[in-house]
Structures are given as C-alpha cells and as structure tokens.
Amino acid sequence: MSVSLIVLIVIVLLVVLLVIWGIGAYNGLVNLRNRVANGWAQIDVQLKQRADLVPNLVQTVKGYASHESTVLEEVTKARADVAQAQAAGGDRMQARADAEQRLGQSLVTLMARAEAYPELKANQNFLDLQRQLKDLEDKIAYARQFYNDVVQKFNTRIETVPSNIIASLFHFRQAQYFQADEGSRQAPVVDFGQ
Template sequence: MSTLLIVLVVIVGLIVLLVLWGISAYNGFISLKNRVHNGWSQIDVLLKQRADLVPNLVETVKGYAGHESSTLAAVTQARAGAVQAATAPSSSSGSSSLAQRSLAENKLSSALFNLLATVEAYPDLKANENFMNLQSQLSDLEQKIAYARQFYNDVVQKYNTRIQQVPSNIIAGIFHFEQAQYFEAEPEAKEVPKVDFSK
C-alpha cells in the first residue's frame, strides 16, 4: 500500500509541476505580448507627432522654395498615406496593417529626406528660425522613432523566439499565440534617394 501511495504522490506532484509550468509559460507569453503592444503604441505616438509636424515644415519650405512643387507634393502625399495607414482598421493578427503602416511611414521618411536635401540649395531657408526649430523637432522625433523601432523589434524577437522554442511552443499552440511582425524598412527605403539640384 505504501508503494501505491508513493506512486500516487509522484504522479500528483508531476501533474502539479506540469500545471505550474503551463501557468508560468502562459503568463510569460501574456507579458511579452503586452510588451509588443506597448512598444508599438510608443512608435505610434511618435509617428503621429511626426505627421503633425510635417504640414508646418511643408508650409515653411513652400514660402522659400515654392517652385519645388514636386518635392512638396511628394511629402504631402506621403504624409496623407501615412495618416491613412495609421487610421486603417487592423486585421485580427495586425500583420497586414503593420506592413502597410511600415511601408507608408518609410515612404514619408524618404520624402522628408528628399525635402531636407532640397533645402540645402536655399541658404535663406536654412537660416530661418522657424525652419530651424521645425528641423530640430523633426530630427529629435526621427531619433526617438529609431530607438522605439529598435525596442519594438527587440521585444518582437523575444516573443517570436519564445513561440518557436520547445517546450513553450506547446503552450503557444494551445492558446493560439501568433508571431508578431517586425517593423522593418522596405527594400526601396534602404536605398539612398537621388537628389537633383539642376532643376
């Protein structure tokens, strides 16, 4: 009888350990998933601040370099695309909306780079206090966005790794934890834009 009791205690002990491990793994996934959402929220706030800054920057540049209409139109159009992508409803996984948002934001970054490169041909504009202030704010925001993207991608990497690792992938499969998408630059955004001052 005592052997049966020992076997029963061992089996109950193993079941308790398995349940405790399952709870711990589940809570770990929830924690990482919330960190992924928090990381994206931080990026979202910064991207909205940048989008709010762009019209003021365009208007300031327009006053000095109004004939650069194609560059100004490209920035305005890219901003509109970024705002539209930000307000688009997301799917349940959010992956397609994140890809669209990433593409739109990368186009805006490229258009802003072209705008700021074009400004180099206008010394009066570069000396304008309002423009210098806006350019400084934009530069600060771009640095914060880069840091927030890095933080977000680091958390996504930890979350995705945990989903793929054995034995935590069992809990991920049972509770349908899906991999998060990285916020990456699109291939065309990695290319250096060409600036032509001959026009």
C-alpha cells in the first residue's frame, strides 16, 4: 500500500467522521429546538385553561361582591389583553408573558379581596374555582420552569464550540426565556377599604 493511498483513506475517514458529527450536532439542535416549542405549547395549554376559568370566577365573585367592580374590570381587561397577545402570535412571547403576569396579579388581587366576603368563601362553586386556579398556577409554574430549563440547554448548545458552527450554518437562533416583567415581581396592593 502506498503512502498516498493511506493519506487518501485517512482524509476520507476524517471527512466521514466530520459529516457524522455534523449530522449528530444538527439533530441535537433540532431536538432541543422542538423541546423548546413543546415547552412553550405546554405553557400555552395551561394559560388557556386559566383564561377559560376566569369568566366563571368573575361571575361567581360578582354575585357576592358586586361593588368590587374595579377589581373585576381589571381581571376582565387582563384576560382580554392575554387574548390579544395570544392572537398576535409570532415572536411576541414577551408581550404574552407580560399580559399573563398582569392577569396573574389581577387574580391574586381578586382572591385577596374575596377574603372579605365570608359567604363567598363558603360558596362551593367559588371553592372549586379557587382550587382549580391554584392547581393551574402550580402547573403553569412547573411548565415555565421546564420551558426555561430547555431554553437554557438549547441556547448553551447554540453558543458552545463546536455545535455553534452547525447552529450558525443552519441559522439556529436563541430562544427567549419566559420571564416576568419588572412590575409583576412586586406583590399586588390589596386595599379592603375601597
């Protein structure tokens, strides 16, 4: 066997190994990108369930605390903002996250105001809705954590050598974290004197 044949075999082997590595890196990035999309879809399902629960909750509270119209209007407006952000779709994840945070805050305020109405707190429908809302909030928190964990893995893979080469060649872009806006990190103010 000649030296040139050995060199040719080594070069072919290196090219084959490089192609196999490239395919593996690409498939890994696609897998993570799909997990990011799935994570967002799971958040979306839980958020839609919460939005569907809001009208029933508002109607129940309205029957017992009709003079809390400001709080009820805030919840209704926040739900409408969520629907609008959802309809916008596309790359508007931060707008959706902000709208969802406002809805969450208005629900916390509504639930806190409901504490002032013993008849409401004893209402079985209200108690069921409250339990469902708590369960959904727990699921949303878990789904957000899962989503952000997958986004972190995906973004790390895009930025690290050598997979960043494949990411650059095939135009993989970083995913956005699901973050709370600055205003939602503060506890809502509940004034029972209104």
